[in-house]
Every structure is written in C-alpha cells, then in structure tokens.
Amino acid sequence: DGGITQSPKYLFRKEGQNVTLSCEQNLNHDAMYWYRQDPGQGLRLIYYSQIVNDFQKGDIAEGYSVSREKKESFPLTVTSAQKNPTAFYLCASSQRGLIGFGCDTQYFGPGTRLTVL
Amino acid sequence: DAKTTQPNSMESNEEEPVHLPCNHSTISGTDYIHWYRQLPSQGPEYVIHGLTSNVNNRMASLAIAEDRKSSTLILHRATLRDAAVYYCILRLAGNQFYFGTGTSLTVIP
Numbered sequence: 001d002g003g004i005t006q007s008p009k010y011l012f013r014k015e016g017q018n019v020t021l022s023c024e025q026n027l028n029h030d031a032m033y034w035y036r037q038d039p040g041q042g043l044r045l046i047y048y049s050q051i052v053n054d055f056q057k058g059d060i061a062e063g064y065s066v067s068r069e070k071k072e073s074f075p076l077t078v079t080s081a082q083k084n085p086t087a088f089y090l091c092a093s094s095q096r097g098l099i100g101f102g103c104d105t106q107y108f109g110p111g112t113r114l115t116v117l
Numbered sequence: 118d119a120k121t122t123q124p125n126s127m128e129s130n131e132e133e134p135v136h137l138p139c140n141h142s143t144i145s146g147t148d149y150i151h152w153y154r155q156l157p158s159q160g161p162e163y164v165i166h167g168l169t170s171n172v173n174n175r176m177a178s179l180a181i182a183e184d185r186k187s188s189t190l191i192l193h194r195a196t197l198r199d200a201a202v203y204y205c206i207l208r209l210a211g212n213q214f215y216f217g218t219g220t221s222l223t224v225i226p
C-alpha cells in the first residue's frame with residue numbers, strides 16, 4: 001500500500017539532546033512537509049521541500065533542521081536549540097507542492113509524539 | 118493569505134446528516150477550498166476539495182455558495198467514526214496550507 005510512514009510513534013528526549021524523526025513516503029510525491037501541533041492547536045509548518053536536495057523554512061523553523069537526499073525520505077532533527085520541543089510532529093507529502101495548482105492535496109503520516117523529560 | 122472561520126465545536130446524532138459551515142469572505146478567485154479531518158492522535162486526512170461547483174465523493178459532499186464566500190461540508194449519515202476535528206482551508210497555488218483550530222465534531226450515539 002502506498003503511504004507515508006513516520007517513526008518512532010513515541011519519542012522521549014532528555015534536555016540538551018538532538019533527536020531525529022523519520023519520514024518516508026512511497027507515493028512518488030515531489031513535495032514533503034513537516035508540521036508541529038501543540039495540544040488544542042492547529043498545525044504549524046516547520047520546513048518543506050519541493051524537490052530533492054532543496055528545502056525551505058516554514059513559519060517555525062528555528063531549532064529544527066532537515067535534509068532531503070532522497071525523494072522518498074525527509075528526516076527532521078529537533079536540536080537542543082529548540083526551547084520547547086514537546087509536541088506532536090506530522091510529516092506530509094503532496095504530488096506537486098507549492099509550485100503546483102491550488103488543488104494539490106496533502107497526505108499525512110501517523111505522527112510522532114515527542115516528549116522532553 | 119485568505120482566512121477561514123469555523124465554529125469551535127458541533128454535535129450530531131448518529132446516522133443523521135451533519136452540515137459543517139465555513140466562512141471565507143476574503144477568498145480570491147483562484148483559491149481552492151479544501152477540507153481535512155483529524156481523528157485523535159492521528160495525522161489529518163483529506164476529505165474533499167472544490168473550486169466553484171459542488172463536489173461529491175465517497176466520504177462527503179462540499180456545497181459552495183454562489184459568491185464563494187462560504188462553504189459547507191456535508192456528511193450524509195454521521196457515524197461514531199466521523200468524530201474528529203474538521204479543518205476548512207483555502208489553498209492558493211504557491212502558498213502553504215494553513216490549518217486553523219477547525220471544528221470539533223462530536224457524534225452522539
């Protein structure tokens with residue numbers, strides 16, 4: 001089945017540690033995205049990538065880093081510079097991304113819940 | 118970017134139709150109207166989208182006002198599995214998706 005996988009489902013981190021969240025898609029989509037969701041809130045865009053080896057900052061990129069070395073993979077690293085990293089992290093992909101038409105739809109993974117101890 | 122306004126919460130009885138409203142008075146001519154839903158502790162799920170005409174798919178119907186300043190997502194027979202947060206989003210080509218806080222739908226057995 002085609003889709004997006006995220007791992008791990010739950011992640012615990014000590015303060016001062018970097019952690020990397022995995023996101024893989026087999027939909028052959030060009031664009032991939034990372035969002036953060038806090039309790040009772042909507043989604044906020046962290047980073048997005050239109051194409052391999054290219055990515056752009058979203059609204060809340062500080063304290064995060066990404067890479068896009070392969071079309072199907074877009075890992076997110078939460079660094080120690082992120083002051084309040086406890087949140088639900090969602091990865092998504094879409095066929096054409098921001099350069100596409102407004103009808104381009106996003107497909108989401110199941111999410112990773114990160115807790116800082 | 119154009120913004121949307123949705124009620125914070127709604128309730129519906131099981132097996133009855135549900136009409137979820139969305140106001141988008143500042144919509145531009147090329148904004149697509151998208152609806153997603155998010156079940157607890159899961160990623161959002163695409164429901165439906167449209168531009169000007171009403172749209173139907175296996176999950177729902179989308180009714181778009183003639184002036185496009187509002188739209189309504191219609192679930193024809195609510196089930197307990199439809200309990201979720203529903204997001205109404207305007208999407209212009211080249212722009213991000215902006216997810217607000219949506220409408221939390223409670224389905225009463």
